[in-house]
Amino acid sequence: MKSLIRLLAVMRKELRQLGRDRITFAMIVGIPIGQILLFGYAINTDVRNLSAAVADQANTHLSREFVSNLRHTQVLKIGQPAESPEELEALLRRGKISVGVHIPHDFDRRVLDSRPDAHLLVDGADPTILGVANQLVAMPIAFDTWTVAQPTQRGLEVRPYYNPERRTAVNIVPGLIGVILTLTMMLFTAVAIVRERERGNLELLINTPVSNTQLMVGKVVPYIGIGLIQLALIIGVGKLLFNVPIRGSVLDLYLAALAFIAANLALGLFISTVAKTQFQAMQVTFFILLPSILLSGFIFPFAGMPLVAQYLGEVLPITHFIRLTRGIMLREASLAELSNELWILLGFTIVAMTGAVMRFSRRLD
Amino acid sequence: MHDGKQSERGDDAYAIRARGLTRRFGDLVAVSNLDLEVPRGRIYGFLGPNGSGKSTTIRMLCGLLTPSSGSATVLGMDVGGSTKRLKPKIGYMTQRFSLYGDLTVRENLEFIADIYSYPRGGRNERIAELLASYDLVDVVGQLAGTMSGGQRQRLALAAAVLHRPELLLLDEPTSAVDPRSRRDFWAKLFELSDAGTTILVSTHYMDEAERCHRLAILDRGVKVADGPPAELQENTGMTIIEIRAESPSRAQAELAMLPEVKSVTQLGVRLRVLVPLETAAPLELVTGTLSAAGLPAESSIVAASLEDVFVAVTSDADNVERAA
Numbered sequence: 001m002k003s004l005i006r007l008l009a010v011m012r013k014e015l016r017q018l019g020r021d022r023i024t025f026a027m028i029v030g031i032p033i034g035q036i037l038l039f040g041y042a043i044n045t046d047v048r049n050l051s052a053a054v055a056d057q058a059n060t061h062l063s064r065e066f067v068s069n070l071r072h073t074q075v076l077k078i079g080q081p082a083e084s085p086e087e088l089e090a091l092l093r094r095g096k097i098s099v100g101v102h103i104p105h106d107f108d109r110r111v112l113d114s115r116p117d118a119h120l121l122v123d124g125a126d127p128t129i130l131g132v133a134n135q136l137v138a139m140p141i142a143f144d145t146w147t148v149a150q151p152t153q154r155g156l157e158v159r160p161y162y163n164p165e166r167r168t169a170v171n172i173v174p175g176l177i178g179v180i181l182t183l184t185m186m187l188f189t190a191v192a193i194v195r196e197r198e199r200g201n202l203e204l205l206i207n208t209p210v211s212n213t214q215l216m217v218g219k220v221v222p223y224i225g226i227g228l229i230q231l232a233l234i235i236g237v238g239k240l241l242f243n244v245p246i247r248g249s250v251l252d253l254y255l256a257a258l259a260f261i262a263a264n265l266a267l268g269l270f271i272s273t274v275a276k277t278q279f280q281a282m283q284v285t286f287f288i289l290l291p292s293i294l295l296s297g298f299i300f301p302f303a304g305m306p307l308v309a310q311y312l313g314e315v316l317p318i319t320h321f322i323r324l325t326r327g328i329m330l331r332e333a334s335l336a337e338l339s340n341e342l343w344i345l346l347g348f349t350i351v352a353m354t355g356a357v358m359r360f361s362r363r364l365d
Numbered sequence: 366m367h368d369g370k371q372s373e374r375g376d377d378a379y380a381i382r383a384r385g386l387t388r389r390f391g392d393l394v395a396v397s398n399l400d401l402e403v404p405r406g407r408i409y410g411f412l413g414p415n416g417s418g419k420s421t422t423i424r425m426l427c428g429l430l431t432p433s434s435g436s437a438t439v440l441g442m443d444v445g446g447s448t449k450r451l452k453p454k455i456g457y458m459t460q461r462f463s464l465y466g467d468l469t470v471r472e473n474l475e476f477i478a479d480i481y482s483y484p485r486g487g488r489n490e491r492i493a494e495l496l497a498s499y500d501l502v503d504v505v506g507q508l509a510g511t512m513s514g515g516q517r518q519r520l521a522l523a524a525a526v527l528h529r530p531e532l533l534l535l536d537e538p539t540s541a542v543d544p545r546s547r548r549d550f551w552a553k554l555f556e557l558s559d560a561g562t563t564i565l566v567s568t569h570y571m572d573e574a575e576r577c578h579r580l581a582i583l584d585r586g587v588k589v590a591d592g593p594p595a596e597l598q599e600n601t602g603m604t605i606i607e608i609r610a611e612s613p614s615r616a617q618a619e620l621a622m623l624p625e626v627k628s629v630t631q632l633g634v635r636l637r638v639l640v641p642l643e644t645a646a647p648l649e650l651v652t653g654t655l656s657a658a659g660l661p662a663e664s665s666i667v668a669a670s671l672e673d674v675f676v677a678v679t680s681d682a683d684n685v686e687r688a689a
Contacts, residue, residue, distance in 0.1 A: 006479060006480055009475075009476055009480055013465065013476050016467075017465065199463075200462065201464070203461075206429065209482065364424060365429075365430045
């Protein structure tokens with residue numbers, strides 16, 4: 001009973017302080033909305049409108065029609081014409097274009113025989129652009145007198161599940177939940193204990209009968225509610241603006257988020273017991289945040305990473321959470337089917353929380 | 366520890382006993398071999414300049430710092446081990462304001478009451494009582510961070526005594542407040558002391574040190590004097606000579622050259638000269654020196670003030686520093 005009163009006292013104090021801290025309060029709402037707008041619109045792996053130039057040395061009816069077809073794909077945004085392949089190379093080098101299209105003098109004859117019809121000079125430094133340019137290779141080139149284009153024979157046919165329109169937002173938003181929760185949950189709690197130490201409150205607190213566990217749990221519990229509010233904001237905006245579906249159960253999604261929030265809060269607390277100043281706490285948080293964005297499968301496919309990076313990714317809570325959100329939101333998977341990831345998150349929570357409570361010293365030496 | 370609580374309380378007339386208490390921070394010895402006996406129900410003062418080990422000692426006594434060597438029992442409990450049972454019995458006021466600046470006065474007190482598990486039934490009455498007694502009624506809804514130094518200090522004391530601790534540890538409680546607030550603050554301390562609370566208070570103000578029932582003077586981590594202030598003043602081992610001179614700074618320069626003179630301190634147009642009791646005819650020595658130098662002055666032997674005590678017991682250390 002006494003310990004419950006103490007726990008509630010710490011929680012009430014934390015909520016009151018939070019309520020008075022307008023900037024933090026604005027961040028709770030502002031960060032999720034700002035980031036989902038930014039990332040939702042900005043991250044797009046389905047690239048369109050690559051700047052391009054055409055050196056049409058054939059200048060025939062067929063070549064002009066070919067260029068017009070290229071334009072209609074909207075993959076290329078064709079600017080001023082160039083004279084020669086050398087000029088295309090110069091434009092590439094100067095960064096004016098990403099793709100140069102060279103149509104040789106004997107274009108018409110090449111279309112008839114087996115040689116390549118034309119060349120795409122691609123700034124291949126960015127693999128994404130190279131991949132997009134490769135799509136253009138499949139574009140048919142034919143004289144319009146060939147009324148029926150011969151159907152091309154293919155061994156495999158791709159049937160895209162879950163995101164047939166290839167909209168990047170559908171893949172990004174479920175991951176974005178993880179990034180935003182990592183950022184806010186970890187940052188808030190990472191500075192939680194350190195701030196009390198810096199302001200001198202801790203010296204008083206550790207001289208009272210409040211226990212380490214009461215202090216730690218009392219400080220983080222209010223943030224669970226905040227995390228759940230943020231989750232509602234992100235999936236709401238995701239649905240409204242980017243039409244990101246929630247095909248599975250919303251309850252499952254919330255349960256998964258609960259485990260993930262707990263893991264981040266515990267990790268944040270642990271940081272809080274290691275860092276000496278708020279600045280250090282923030283540095284450590286960002287040290288974890290960056291791999292959370294890059295190694296978690298949020299942007300780059302997990303399978304594409306070397307083994308070492310995959311192992312690193314596995315020890316980040318967000319990696320498991322993104323598997324959960326994508327599974328539940330996009331593939332209509334149930335939490336039971338993904339229970340492994342859930343157990344890992346709970347394991348994280350227990351380890352980090354235990355570490356934090358143990359590391360927290362009631363002495364100043 | 367194996368004794369029952371009753372016998373701990375009954376037998377021991379001292380709230381704090383320390384033997385050879387020492388604390389090192391790397392090479393620095395912050396507190397060295399400190400013996401201390403603080404009687405129950407008394408106000409015990411720690412007087413010393415910054416860095417003399419006052420805060421370090423208080424922190425060791427409440428269990429915030431582990432002693433490097435030596436031992437201390439506070440309210441019958443050893444502070445080297447777990448201080449969990451000690452925490453509810455002591456009230457601690459830190460040097461820096463350590464309540465929450467973004468909570469109101471009432472919210473801070475409610476928080477402290479809950480943390481100390483003050484019984485819910487009497488909680489609001491206790492808070493109302495403290496608000497009235499510490500003159501905080503008018504600012505009850507104000508954020509603690511926006512209050513004046515004096516108000517904050519009253520709040521901090523109210524919070525420290527809310528759970529009616531047996532022992533109060535106050536670390537330079539008046540360093541950030543004006544003289545009037547200091548006077549009021551001490552009136553409160555005497556009230557608490559009369560009610561049976563033992564108080565250990567550190568200060569670097571002489572006038573505050575004078576009010577304590579008993580006083581320890583600390584200098585660079587070493588206790589250099591210990592006793593009731595009046596007793597310390599009687600037993601300085603020095604003759605105190607007060608001089609009114611027309612050009613005090615020149616007189617000071619002349620007197621400082623005498624090997625017999627322990628120290629010369631200028632207070633406005635007056636000089637206070639400390640000469641060890643062993644020196645024969647100290648007044649004649651001083652007046653003779655000044656008239657030989659052609660400096661007209663009136664000299665007389667006066668009673669020692671606490672400041673003289675402080676200078677007398679710490680000046681050896683000053684000499685050490687000059688020689689180093």
